[in-house]
Amino acid sequence: MIIMADIGHGLVGRIVALAELQRLRRSRCRRGRAPQDYLTYRPAKPRKPARPRRAVSSREAVAYQVLYRLGYSINQIARAFGRSPSVVYRRLAKYIRWGLVKRRGYGPQDLRKLPARVRRQAAGRRWAELLRWLPLWLAFIEGEVDEPP
Known part of the structure; x- marks a missing residue:
């Protein structure tokens, strides 16, 4: 009623x-x-101002691919380059589909069976190492250097 x-x-x-x-x-x-x-x-409701979109350059995509092969996580790569993880994943998914990058699965590199503290420490070490190399990667992406570090 x-x-x-x-x-x-x-x-x-x-x-x-x-x-x-x-x-x-x-x-x-x-x-x-x-x-x-x-x-x-x-x-x-007031709308949030739209963030300007930055296209992913081919050099940046190559950097994603190389860093992913070296063992860095998608979240770490995205945070280092100031991108959202979905942008990095979308670009890596193309390379996975084309067979240029292998998706991580079970095997000796799988960290899921390790204790959580060990995984966090390893992620911290990888993040510190990525920050050390970041200026060289940014120089490669901007075209100052011809080859990736």
């Missing part, structure tokens, strides 16, 4: 309520909520 307080007090709300009352209900379960007054609107 529709309650007039749910709909609103305006003329349009009353018309909507009467139309709703006249319509036959064929099912026992209630679907949704009562129609709201068409004259009242929710206040618009």
Whole structure:
């Protein structure tokens, strides 16, 4: 049953309520909520300013590929280059599909069976090493150097 307080007090709300009352209900379960007054609107939420998109250069994609082969995680690569992990994964997924990069699976390089503390320490060491090499990678991406470090 529709309650007039749910709909609103305006003329349009009353018309909507009467139309709703006249319509036959064929099912026992209630679907949704009562129609709201068409004259009242929710206040618009302010939108976040859009971040400018930076295209991934071919040199940057090569850097992703090489660093992933060296054992760095997608999250570490993304954080180092200031990208979102989805951008890095999308580019690596292309290389995986083309057969240029192998996806990490079970094997001696799999770290899931190690204790959590050991994994965190290893990730910290890899991150520190990546930060040491980062200026050289950025120089390669910007075209100052011809070959990756």
